[in-house]
Structures are given as structure tokens and as C-alpha cells.
Amino acid sequence: MTLWTAADAATATGGRATTGWSATGVSIDTRTLKPGDLFVALEAARDGHDFVAQALEKGAAAAMVSRIPEGLAEDAPLLLVDEVLPALERLGIAGRARTRARVAAITGSVGKTSTKEMLRAALEGQGRVHAAEASYNNHWGVPLTLARMPADTDFAVIEIGMNHPGEIAPLARMARPHVAMITTVAAVHLEAFENVEGIAREKAAIFEGLEPGGCAVVNGDLPTSPILRAAARAAGARIIGFGNGVSNHHRLKEAHVRDGVTVGRARLWRTEVSLKVATEGRHFMVNALGVIAVAQALGADRARAICNLSAWAPPAGRGTRETVVLDPARDGETLELIDDAFNANPTSLSAALAVLAAAQTRDGVGRVHRGRRIAILGDMLELGPREREMHAEMAADPSMAALRTVHCVGPRMRALHEALPDAQRGRWVEKVEELIPETARLVDSGDVVLVKGSKGSHVSRLVDAIRKLGQRTLSGDKEA
Missing domain, CATH: 3.40.1190.10 (Mur-like, catalytic domain)
Structure with missing residues (x-):
């Protein structure tokens, strides 16, 4: 189904279409672009104009640009605009209006x-x-x-x-x-x-x-x-x-x-x-x-x-709960993983710790006889001048008492690590890459493991490392 014709997009943006075309979608990323998309060459971390040729090769219907990139065919389907981001805003406003x-x-x-x-x-x-x-x-x-x-x-x-x-x-x-x-x-x-x-x-x-x-x-x-x-x-x-x-x-x-x-x-x-x-x-x-x-x-x-x-569950990285099968040949050789590695602040961390504290572990199935509640926590970013105190204050969260071990990742999380009781204090590393090789030693069958941090802490890499220990199964696949 056509989303934008060349004429409609030109009218909406105040731009000029070099040829007639019709688009079935809008994309800003050649990695996820689908044939028929209008490719929008945003100038952000990387200049989208550098990827216009690639977008057209992948089947883009046209490209929205503020200048014609070198090397394009003379008949390349383009939407020429003054500035790309303001033109995208105008296209969005027109999309809402219609x-x-x-x-x-x-x-x-x-x-x-x-x-x-x-x-x-x-x-x-x-x-x-x-x-x-x-x-x-x-x-x-x-x-x-x-x-x-x-x-x-x-x-x-x-x-x-x-x-x-x-x-x-x-x-x-x-x-x-x-x-x-x-x-x-x-x-x-x-x-x-x-x-x-x-x-x-x-x-x-x-x-x-x-x-x-x-x-x-x-x-x-x-x-x-x-x-x-x-x-x-x-x-x-x-x-x-x-x-x-x-x-x-x-x-x-x-x-x-x-x-x-x-x-x-x-x-x-x-x-x-x-x-x-x-x-x-x-x-x-x-x-x-x-x-x-x-x-x-x-x-x-x-x-x-x-x-x-009643059937809703959060998207990946935002509290998804899954079962990781560590040894398919042995019954019960699994752990529960709570993937909340996309965002973090004191409020959302407290909510995630409450979920972990309520989780049921399993005893007698791993190297460690008793199943454990384990938190692997990355830095909470953009908290301002009190960020160190705000990290340390999480040690007093009421849900912490139910956790066996807390591992910390990042310079800010060092404050929480130092504030934890000795018996609860796990590993602290400045960068997540230092902890990944130890993944198999940090977790065990019967454990429930929470991984949470701001996106910039990159603790999502630990989620991937834990998944690679076995075969991932979404908890939602079990009977509820």
C-alpha cells in the first residue's frame, strides 16, 4: 500500500521530487530498510547522505536529501529539501494531519x-x-x-x-x-x-x-x-x-x-x-x-x-523474563533471567529489585545447593551532581535484603558496591567486558538473575553472555 507519492511528499515537505515514485514506508537506517521505503538521509552521528547509494541499491523508492551525493545516476529518485530533519518534521505533521x-x-x-x-x-x-x-x-x-x-x-x-x-x-x-x-x-x-x-x-x-x-x-x-x-x-x-x-x-x-x-x-x-x-x-x-x-x-x-x-509481556530489555537451559540433558539445569538492561534510574531499579526479591529460586539443582537471587547492575546515567549518593542509597532499598549477591558494573556503581554489606558484595568492574569472561562462574542452575543498567552501561552484553550459556526459552512459553 502506498504511503507517500512523490507529489504528496514534495507538497508536505516543500521539496522537489526528481522523478515520480511511490513509497510504502519511511526509513532512516539502511540496515533495516525495506524495498519501497523512502530513505531519509538524516545528518546525525553519521551523515545519511553517505548511504543514499546503498539505500537505492537495496530497493529504496527514493531518498530525501538536502544535496545530491556524488556517484548517483542522473535519474536517481530523490526528494530534494532544504534541510533533512525539518523536512522530516513537516512530513510527520502532514502524516498526522491527513x-x-x-x-x-x-x-x-x-x-x-x-x-x-x-x-x-x-x-x-x-x-x-x-x-x-x-x-x-x-x-x-x-x-x-x-x-x-x-x-x-x-x-x-x-x-x-x-x-x-x-x-x-x-x-x-x-x-x-x-x-x-x-x-x-x-x-x-x-x-x-x-x-x-x-x-x-x-x-x-x-x-x-x-x-x-x-x-x-x-x-x-x-x-x-x-x-x-x-x-x-x-x-x-x-x-x-x-x-x-x-x-x-x-x-x-x-x-x-x-x-x-x-x-x-x-x-x-x-x-x-x-x-x-x-x-x-x-x-x-x-x-x-x-x-x-x-x-x-x-x-x-x-x-x-x-x-x-492479560497476555501482555514487556519488550526485550525492559523486564523480560526468560528461562536459560544450561544443560538440556539434565532435568532442572536452568536459571531464570530478568532482562532489564535498557534503562535504569533509582525508581525503575527499585521496581526491578522488588520483582527479583519476589522471584522463586530452586534448590538442589546446581553447583551451589541453594538457588540464589543475583543482581548484576550497571551505572545509572544522567543523575546529576548527586549521582554517587543516589547509587549508594540503593543499598538501603527494602528489596535488597532478599538478594544473595549484587555484582556492580561501572564507575558510578562502585558507590553501591562499597555501600553493600560484605556478605552481599559481589564483583565490581569498571567495564562490562571485564565481567563477561566470568559469566559461567557468576550464575548457576536454580538462580534468578536480574541484569539492569542504563543503555550506556552496556550490561546488555552480559544478558547475551548469560543466554549463550545455554538455550534460551521465554518464560511466557510455560503455562501460567
Whole structure:
């Protein structure tokens, strides 16, 4: 199905098409480009113009460029624009303008991507759903998501993130959501903000993009919730609160974490409901309440959304739980791996430690007689001047008492390593590469192992190393 014709793309961007062409998708990366895509030659870490020839060889319908790269054929299909990123923004704005889709935008210090995927799942089967890939939530990710949106989309889910002040409002105005949700506000990106209140005000800027009569779905349990509510009221939005507190419209009454699932009861306005998500963690259940509110505000069926959520599990790197078979010839020679290696801050780390603390180990199946709860933790980045103290303070997290060993990776995590009791203190290394050769000695059958850290800590490489110890099986493949 055609997504953009040369004429439509030229009109949207103010550019000039060198030939007639039609594109079925939009890509910024030749590694994932599909035949028929419009290749957008962004100038970021590497200049996309250097890859235009490769993109066309791989079947790109055309390339959006601000200059003609050397060596191209005279009849190469191009869309010539003044600057590529502003042109992509204009293409995204046009993509949003031509659809009658109901649009949701999600932001928050923790849980944006998993909540976006949760909402995608909740809306499944209720119309054509278009959602951001991976964590495409920044100055190029949002317009790219909008530019990829088919005109006949029924529901769109846009993730919006930030690193510095002033980033969210322009992206929200570009997305023009009917519903905007804030998962939480936490001590993240403190290098760029004076305090958490500043982060809350930036997150609340998402409401500036709401369509008239829009809805704001707000975590009502936060110290900064009044800031979020005030911004929503200023935007003229209808407000729905979710969380644990009795003042929330959607309130979690109880949650039970079991092997591979979380089940519980909640009150949605005046209706008592049972809930389930196919992963472990009370925090996922709380965000599910917000997702149900968003889905209903978008016009979707609430009951179907609740049923769809019962099969939802987070994407890889964001709390996925899996079984690693260490020896297929011996029954029980497995360990449980919790892959949460994509992002980390004190709030999300505390939630992940709670999941690990509740996990069931198995005794008598490995070299070590008793199964262990083991955490391998990488640096939490962008925490500002108190980063060392914030790492050390995690030693006092209530879930730490249930852990046998904590291994630490990175210069910042040294503060946590030094704050841990001697009996709990595992290895500390400055770089993850130093720990990878020791993987087989760090873990054993019967263990439950959490790997978590900011993406820049590269502890995802340890996840891969643990998987390579055996044969990976998703825990969701077992009966729940």
C-alpha cells in the first residue's frame, strides 16, 4: 500500500521530487530498510547522505536529501529539501494531519516504552493500530513515527521523551494527541534539571499538544502529581488519575506477583475488575490501569482492552523474563533471567529489585545447593551532581535484603558496591567486558538473575553472555 507519492511528499515537505515514485514506508537506517521505503538521509552521528547509494541499491523508492551525493545516476529518485530533519518534521505533521486516527501520547521518567507497547496490545483487534517502534521518542523519532502512519489508521500511539528542558512541548504539538498519559516522574536527567519538580513541569508540557477537549491520564501517587494536574487543567483537559491511592479514578486494590504473571484487583471508577499481565511486577499493573483509562478515552472497548492486557509481556530489555537451559540433558539445569538492561534510574531499579526479591529460586539443582537471587547492575546515567549518593542509597532499598549477591558494573556503581554489606558484595568492574569472561562462574542452575543498567552501561552484553550459556526459552512459553 502506498504511503507517500512523490507529489504528496514534495507538497508536505516543500521539496522537489526528481522523478515520480511511490513509497510504502519511511526509513532512516539502511540496515533495516525495506524495498519501497523512502530513505531519509538524516545528518546525525553519521551523515545519511553517505548511504543514499546503498539505500537505492537495496530497493529504496527514493531518498530525501538536502544535496545530491556524488556517484548517483542522473535519474536517481530523490526528494530534494532544504534541510533533512525539518523536512522530516513537516512530513510527520502532514502524516498526522491527513488521518482521522485517535491519537495517544505517552511520556514519563520510567516505563514509557513498555506502557506504549501495553497500549498497543490493549487496542489490538479494535481497529488499525500504529505505534512507535522501539523507543523512537525524540526529535527525529516522533516525526518519523508520524510520517510512517498510514492514512487509514484508527488508533496511533506516540511515545515522547526528553533529555533537556523544552523538548516535549514541540513534539506534543506535532503529535496533537487526543489523550496524553504520564507514567511517572522520577530523578532522571538531573544533569539538565535543577530538581524533580523541573522534570515534572517538562513532562507536563505534553498537555500543551492536546487536541481541544482532550484527556490527561496522570499518575496520582506522586509528590509532583499536583504539578501535573495543574498543567492539565491549564490545557483544558479532562483529568483521570491512576495509581494506588484512594483518590485515583483507576485504583489498584491488590496485586500478587506469581511465576511469570501479576494478577490483582482494581477499581475503575465504580467498577471492580480483575486484572492480569503476563509478566512480574506491581509497577506493570499500575501502568495497566493508566493504559485502560487511555484506551477508553480513545473510544476503544474497555473490556476487550482488559482481556488483551492479560497476555501482555514487556519488550526485550525492559523486564523480560526468560528461562536459560544450561544443560538440556539434565532435568532442572536452568536459571531464570530478568532482562532489564535498557534503562535504569533509582525508581525503575527499585521496581526491578522488588520483582527479583519476589522471584522463586530452586534448590538442589546446581553447583551451589541453594538457588540464589543475583543482581548484576550497571551505572545509572544522567543523575546529576548527586549521582554517587543516589547509587549508594540503593543499598538501603527494602528489596535488597532478599538478594544473595549484587555484582556492580561501572564507575558510578562502585558507590553501591562499597555501600553493600560484605556478605552481599559481589564483583565490581569498571567495564562490562571485564565481567563477561566470568559469566559461567557468576550464575548457576536454580538462580534468578536480574541484569539492569542504563543503555550506556552496556550490561546488555552480559544478558547475551548469560543466554549463550545455554538455550534460551521465554518464560511466557510455560503455562501460567
